[in-house]
Amino acid sequence: MEKLKGALVVGFLRLFALLPWRAVQATGSAIGWLMWKIPNRTREVVRINLAKCFPELDEAARERLVGATLRDIGKIFTESACAWIWPVERTLKLVKEVEGLDVLQDALASGKGVVGVASHLGNWEVLNHYFCSLCKPVIFYRPPKLKAVDELLQKQRAQMGNRVAPSTKEGILSVIKEVRRGGVVGIPADPEPSLSAGVFVPFCAIQALTSKFVPGMLAGGKARGVILNAVRLPDNSGFRVIFEAVPEDMYSENPEIAAAAMSRELERYVRAYPSQYLWSMKRFKKRPEGEKKWY
Template sequence: MEKLKGALVVGLLRLFALLPWRAVQAIGALIGWLNWKLPTRSREVVRINLRHCFPHMDEATRERLVGESLRDIGKTFTESACAWIWPSQKAFTLIRHVEGMEVLQQALDTGKGVVLITSHLGNWELLLQYVSSLCKPVILYRPLKLKAVDDMLVKQRVRLGNSVAPSTKEGILGLIKTVRRGGVAGIAADPEPSLSSGVFVPFLGVPALTSKFVPSLVNGHKATGVFMHALRLDDGSGYRLVFEAPAEALYGDDVEAAVAALNAGIEKQVRAAPSQYMWTMKRFKKRPPGEEKWY
């Protein structure tokens, strides 16, 4: 059954990549709209997350954001098929603007390791393809349960000469060695870690268990951090890529302040395009002692 599911998903992704760009977006938006209108678990997770992160937003406005978010998540799914399967140069035509390229270049020019920090906002797959064409990073990822889909994604993610590291002990140790040798790593820093690997710091005004891994890699400027995101343009024609330098606190010895700086860098872009964040993720699953669970 797992093989069949995997084959079906891979087939769908390849089908999406054959369609015109506007059709790809329309199908993604339809998938998201159905997730909004039907009593799905995804819709409820989005509602819970937005209710806590935007408590001062009136209910009607927040419900519209629920719908926009689910439609944008649907688009990200179908658009990512194009990032994976199209020839890279064709996919790169979707990049309409790049902001802060000098930040990335300055980091690479130091000769020290570079940690590219992103989150589940916008189209991170296109973003990873783009940076892989520039600096061949090691990309940290969580293997998917469907082996056929995981195999395809790994193959597509390394086609530009970069490499991937699974989020296992061996993969993480290998990534650390790469950064220490002056290499480049790409990390999505927003998945919730184990309690022993994170601290609770604010994210959109809510205490969120956040990994200490990125601050540990760059502590004391042993490596240079660069925030990066690919945000969908309002007209749907493509994306705006943003590279930003982190606050100095990210490099400091105060662990909580460093992790808070990590969240603040991600939060800045989430607030700029809130509907493009993957609110279906149970980002706040673990709660501080004494606080009730959300999900």
């Protein structure tokens, strides 16, 4: 049954990748609209997260943001299908604007290891290809449950001669070793870690369990950190890739100070592009002791 599910998912991805770009965007938006209008668990998670993180919005405004978010989530799915199936050169043409390239170049020239700090904002698959076209990083990722999809992603995410590392003990060690020997890694900083691997710090004014992994690799200036994002352009024609140096506090050897600084930077981008964040993630699943669960 798992093989059949995997084959069906990969088949749908290949179908989406046959569409012209405008149709990719329109199809993704339509999928998201249906997710907004038809009762489903994803919509409820988005509503819970936005209600908690944007209490200043009235109900009507927040529901409009729910709709915009789900349409953008639909676009992420169809856009990512293209990034996974297309030749990488075609995906790179979707990058229409680049900001802060000198920040990455300076970090690469520093002689230290470089940690690219990404998040689930905009389209991280397009970002992955562009980042890998500039250097040869190890990309850290959480493997999907379906083996066929995981095999596809491992192949497609390494088209530029880079490597991938799953979020296993071996994968974590390989990422740490790469940074220590002066290499480059890319890590999504916003998935919720285990309790032992994280600290609770504010994110959108909510206490969120945040990974100590990235700040730990930067602590004391052992490596250089660069924030990475690829946000969708307003006309849906492509993406703006943004590189930015991490704030000084992210180099702190105090894990709470460093994690809080990382969380503030992620929040700044999320508030600038609120509908482009993956609010369907159960980002706040683990709560501080004594606090009621959200989901």
